[in-house]
Amino acid sequence: MEVLDIIKPENQVFCKTKLMTDCALSYCPGCGHGTAHNLTMEVIDEMGIVEDTIGVAPVGCSVLAYDFMNIDMTQAAHGRAPALATAISRLWPDKYVFTYQGDGDLAAIGTAETIHACNRGENIVIIFINNGIYGMTGGQMAPTTLEGMKSSTSPYGRDIKTMGAPLKITELVAQLPGTYYVTRQSVHTHKNVRKAKKAIRMAFENIKLKKGLSFVEIVSNCNSGWKMTPNDANNWMEENMFPYFPLGDIKVDGKLK
Amino acid sequence: MAKVQGAIKVNNEVCKGCQVCMPVCLENVIEMSKAVNRKGYHFAYMAKPEACTGCTNCAIVCPDRAISVYRVKVSD
Numbered sequence: 001m002e003v004l005d006i007i008k009p010e011n012q013v014f015c016k017t018k019l020m021t022d023c024a025l026s027y028c029p030g031c032g033h034g035t036a037h038n039l040t041m042e043v044i045d046e047m048g049i050v051e052d053t054i055g056v057a058p059v060g061c062s063v064l065a066y067d068f069m070n071i072d073m074t075q076a077a078h079g080r081a082p083a084l085a086t087a088i089s090r091l092w093p094d095k096y097v098f099t100y101q102g103d104g105d106l107a108a109i110g111t112a113e114t115i116h117a118c119n120r121g122e123n124i125v126i127i128f129i130n131n132g133i134y135g136m137t138g139g140q141m142a143p144t145t146l147e148g149m150k151s152s153t154s155p156y157g158r159d160i161k162t163m164g165a166p167l168k169i170t171e172l173v174a175q176l177p178g179t180y181y182v183t184r185q186s187v188h189t190h191k192n193v194r195k196a197k198k199a200i201r202m203a204f205e206n207i208k209l210k211k212g213l214s215f216v217e218i219v220s221n222c223n224s225g226w227k228m229t230p231n232d233a234n235n236w237m238e239e240n241m242f243p244y245f246p247l248g249d250i251k252v253d254g255k256l257k
Numbered sequence: 258m259a260k261v262q263g264a265i266k267v268n269n270e271v272c273k274g275c276q277v278c279m280p281v282c283l284e285n286v287i288e289m290s291k292a293v294n295r296k297g298y299h300f301a302y303m304a305k306p307e308a309c310t311g312c313t314n315c316a317i318v319c320p321d322r323a324i325s326v327y328r329v330k331v332s333d
Contacts (some may be wrong), residue, residue: 007264009279012327013263014324014325015286020322025320034321188277229276231280234277251293
């Protein structure tokens with residue numbers, strides 16, 4: 001069968017979701033942000049909750065998320081997305097409120113807001129992209145930067161004695177009573193993408209149950225910040241990030257695994 | 258025996274040539290073109306169209322969702 005005979009609308013099995021705008025994504029080639037954006041929008045599309053969903057964009061690479069996601073969105077001050085999402089979900093308890101944050105936003109400047117929102121058990125979803133570096137500002141060291149990892153502010157590698165150990169914020173919030181579902185996923189291969197989509201779906205389903213906060217960490221690459229090609233960055237991530245940030249569910253239905 | 262045959266359509270102007278779709282393709286269908294798009298990226302294309310099964314692996318890892326997937330059942 002010729003290719004042109006196959007490429008017909010009735011044979012289509014996958015295309016970009018309508019909830020992503022036609023704006024070209026501002027991310028570097030191969031960045032996991034694009035996949036994470038698309039997965040979130042696909043879940044919202046499949047659940048049919050687009051009219052009831054409000055997103056909060058952070059500061060960082062994904063600051064322009066409101067340009068790419070074709071849903072109601074607002075933008076918070078640096079790190080304050082969980083606080084803003086708290087206000088929105090309390091004013092409209094029936095809305096699906098989510099924040100989309102990077103590691104510099106969530107685990108550095110916004111640590112207090114994140115931990116207290118998790119502790120209060122607000123009825124929101126936090127999607128946390130962890131790439132171990134401040135990508136947007138030029139690859140500075142983030143709280144999640146690994147030991148010995150070079151960045152522009154740790155040119156000799158992260159030294160645990162002076163700079164502290166990488167922060168496992170996901171394990172930290174899993175200890176809090178307010179979180180209902182805490183998981184860590186990645187989006188670099190097809191298997192992981194499918195698992196991550198299920199995790200995001202479960203997080204949004206939990207909003208319906210009003211049990212507490214759902215926290216989905218996505219370990220991602222930053223090929224520009226790590227100075228690698230996208231596939232090399234993905235392999236490096238598998239070898240170095242996953243031993244320290246192991247993938248899988250950490251807390252399901254309010255119980256630690 | 259019923260067999261499936263797939264095809265992908267790459268939006269050349271959206272593709273950033275990151276090559277993330279290449280290792281996840283089980284049939285090694287995808288390669289990067291020599292030509293570049295308006296942004297200067299080598300975009301992905303189907304080098305072995307007959308081997309494509311329409312599994313959607315390439316499309317779901319594509320950060321820019323440049324790939325649409327089509328699939329038909331064929332009987333030989």
